[in-house]
Amino acid sequence: MERVLRVLEYEKMKQQLSEHVSSSLGRKKVSELKPSIEKEQILIWQKETSEGANVLRFKGRIPFGGIYDVNAHTKRAKIGGVLAANELMEIASTIYGGRQLKKFIVELVEEEERELPYLYEHAKTIEPLTHIEKAIKQCIDDNGHVLDSASQALRTIRHQVRSYEASVRSKLEQMTRSSSKMLSDSIITIRNERFVIPVKQEYRASFGGIVHDQSSSGQTLFIEPQAVVTLNNQLREAKVKEQREIERILMDLSQQVSEITDELLDNLQTLAELDLIIAKAHYAKVLKATAPIVNEHGHIQLKQARHPLISADEIVPIDVELGGEFRSLIITGPNTGGKTVTLKTVGLLTLMMQSGLHVPVQEESTMSVYQQIFADIGDEQSIEQSLSTFSSHMTNIVQILDKVDFQSLVLFDELGAGTDPTEGAALAISILDYVYERGASVVATTHYSELKGYAYNREGVMNASVEFDVQSLRPTYRLLVGVPGRSNAFAISRRLGLSEDIIKKANEQIDSDSNQVENMIVSLEESKKTADKEQEEAQRIRKDAQRLHRDLTKQMEELQIEKEKILQQAELEAEKAVAKAREEAELIIDELRDMQKKGLAVKEHEIIDAKKHLEQAAPKLTPKQKKIKKQAQKQKELRLGDEVKVLSFGQKGSIVEKVSEQEYIVQMGIMKMKVALDDLQYIENSKPVETKPLATVRGMESHVKHELDLRGERYESAMLKVEKYIDDALLAGYHSVSIIHGKGTGALRKGVKELLKRHPHVKTARDAAMNEGGLGNTVVELK
Structure with a gap:
């Protein structure tokens, strides 16, 4: 699994996600994030992300400030350790931040009546712990400094400290004014935590006292004059008392923290979960991502899917479908045409969905939960292992084939590459057949021409290609499902100025079957473009x-x-x-x-x-x-x-x-x-329809069929026929009918679905099973 996460760049996606966390708690949760294989867990995560996104949409922000990862502080307090002032301050800040977050979510639900069941459930578990926060903030300020008001003893000691400091400074200031010529500089400084003055070397005997330091040249001595030695001693003793009192205060606060460590640790776990949810919501907003419809049947239908690691200015959205009539999608086309990006998009978006993240697709896209995801992508040639490119790929493929089953998604990049084309193509076909027989979903890329015809000879397999613009000599990165990729070598060569005679002779070397295939592909591409334009119109x-x-x-x-x-x-x-x-x-x-x-x-x-x-x-x-x-x-x-x-x-x-x-x-x-x-x-001359007994009306059954065939019909004509047919079927007393619209571009199927959805007498409309006609037939239940 680690290898799949690496080749599909899952960790890079997590780095982007971590930019949206608000604390080290959330950052740790992101680092631990892994895809789940449990559908129920995935649905809960998806709903949590949706709730976070909803809060961002109608509030613009979620308060998550002042929260720290104080797990280590809390555990040390639990075993009797004394926490530093700044550590206690972080605990108080975290308690306050958690309470504010809880208040924010609870008010949204209870006062504004927002539907946030999962966020509300998390928030309710946060314990206020107000007494600990108050105790800490009464003793320590926001900068981690113990306040004078922490205890009466500390207040008295600090008063003494300030008094001694004032006396020492006063004495030394007098000396600096009266003996400025004997000093290197008229300042008071500190050495070894004692007040001193900088005396020139030759006037050492004039001051007496203690020498604490000297300059690098030896010309200046930092002397504590005899006149302030006693005051400095008193000051030092007072500071020792101050430190002892501070330690006592910190010990007392640490003891109070130790009494609520279980509640605090539970709060931290909840805050970490909420930070991750909010980060997912922010990430979804940046990617313009949506929550997909989740299933466990291997059905994928991505609408306008975008790879999250590619800039929005560069990415070309793609539509990908898998798992309906076909479980294997074979993508052909030129190199650098975007085949590998398509492969990685399907894989990474599946990992994101199974991690509870929204994915960058249009709404109502469908994704499947897979128990295993396998990927053989990129050149993983190992010099140390003396493996060729082909050997490296085949080693990985062997491991995949040992584990693959009907709950697997398999991604093959340039399957069979790196060896003799004939043998490589044969191996690729055999591998694809094996994986299909095991029931797995497969997306594979290849440039072997033999695989272009593979999808036409195998049930459950579909061709696809990445469009190439011969005029600009650049790929458009658009994915064309149902159309195999064609060779552009002659067209590109002609565009670049290669002699027509050479191209003609080269064309003669290709057998007629290959030419027919290329011509068929050209025709399919043109039909696809025409269908797309008509659908847009x-x-x-x-x-x-x-x-x-x-x-x-x-x-x-x-x-x-x-x-x-x-x-x-x-x-x-x-x-x-x-x-x-x-x-x-x-x-x-x-x-x-x-x-x-x-x-x-x-x-x-x-x-x-x-x-x-x-x-x-x-x-x-x-x-x-x-x-x-x-x-x-x-x-x-x-x-x-x-x-x-x-x-x-x-x-x-x-x-x-x-x-x-x-x-x-x-x-x-x-x-x-x-x-x-x-x-x-x-209108006077109108003749009302005579109401016939039910038995008479049902006589229509003899001339109303149980199915309506729309194949070959234009869109507008088809819609009129569907409406009339439903009325006739109702009069005939039918409970269930079939509407055959074919597969084609999908425009007619989509129109029929939308009409049936809003028809007042249609109870349900579903895709027919494989033995009933598959996606080319819609079964309608009437009410």
Whole structure:
């Protein structure tokens, strides 16, 4: 395993990861990091990294300052050792940093209601240990200096020390002022922890006392004058007392630490785990990495995969698939074309995933957990062992073949190289067959032309190549799955100016079968490029259609709101007009009755006419409005198949489903849309679909097949056929059907999958098993 980690540059990746740790605890965890072979453990690690990445996304940072690796300090205190002041200060700082980290995570979960189950579980285990932190910080400052307030005795002793120092300095300053001519310099200095002055050699006898040192020339003596000897002795004694008191304080604090060593060591383990998780999250952010979908079935589907050790400006993302219809991928192409990079990308990303790291791929990429990963990459020729390149490779391959099984990933670089091409190619084919029979997943690179046809003659094997641009004479590093690499020797030679006659004669030396293979490969490359372009165009059209649908939906909603506002305003105005007309009519009737009471000639039929006018005071509807009103009344009885007009779009359609009393699904051309009842206008001449008994409907079974074959269909036509087929299958009472779309470029398969995913009557859609058609067939379960 160590050799595989080395050739796949796992340690270099870990060096990048270690740049994101916040403490020596995390750095140690990174150095110990190894891939796991347990899927459950890997999934936990991946979820922890995802949680760390989520915290970085919505908080921008995770507080992890002031934390030290104090394992050695703690263990020494446990066996009775006395810790230094700076060691105790590191313990206090680590306790504080752990408590702040715990507070940060707990508040995210309990107050902001973030979903962080794994980080929360880690954080909850951190013990506060506040009393120890407080005890240490009361005695020691941030620079590791024992404070005067650590004890009353220390305060008194230090007061004496400062008093003695002041007395000594005062005496010596007097001497330097009065005897400056006898001194080499008017300064006070220290030798052997005692205050001295620099006296010229010839004035030695003038001061008496003790000589502690002399200059290199011997012209200056550092003398402790007799007048300060006693004071220096008192100062020295006071400093000894100070040191003893400091040692007593440190011993007491160390004893307190020894009482909580188990809790502290557990905290350190948790902090180390959290530092590693946070480092993984930071690394994922730098790489723009995502969490892959993990399986144990040997299925790999890497989308836009990037090698983490190659600069983002230089790397060309690749798509790699393995484990579905094929377990062996044979990559051919020119040297320096990127074959080995592809091999290392698959291997290193698998190791990263099994170490709990996110990998630099697009979302929804799939990766498999392997029990063993083998790699034969690079020239490992050993001069000491007198092994050739071929012998070195074969020695390694023999060891691989002894251990390989169905839970293995095997990476072969230039398989069979270093010997006679015919024999090397034969050996390579035999080795690939053996590994395939053992059930392993294989990615191999080669430049042998014999292996180009290997994939066509073996089930479960797929060709791939690295694209080469003949015009620029440089590889593009794009991986083309399904297309074998072709020789570019003639094209490159022609591009570089080699005589056409020479190229022609060389071409004549190649048999017709080889020429046919090369022509086939050229055709495949062109087909692949065309398919890729069409897929890109289809994706662009789909995005435009989605955008247009969103815009139309938004416009429809805005029009509906505006329509309701106008109708409300019109109703309000109409009500006001009617109310005003009623008031005026009532006044006229009252006047007529008053006139009648006074004996004036007002006939009863005139009052009846006035009432009639009152009843007719409401606003009159136009014939068109009457028709709309009549149709609106009919809308309450809309049935499946009724032809209607969607007012906000001005388009005709038919009712295909009733969602509720106020909403229907309307089919307009190829588009289905949920429309409110108020936005529908019933069309008189439409004929509703007669509802047949279930037994009658199931009579369709005779002409609706259990499978739909889309091979050869264009994308848009295929999508329409799938929608109609699902409806027919539902009416026929089928519970399960098959849609055959073929493999091809994968664009049609992807479109069918997306349509089925959002279809309201599709329960599940899965790839068919190998005996059912494999990836070229999708089995649909209907609800």
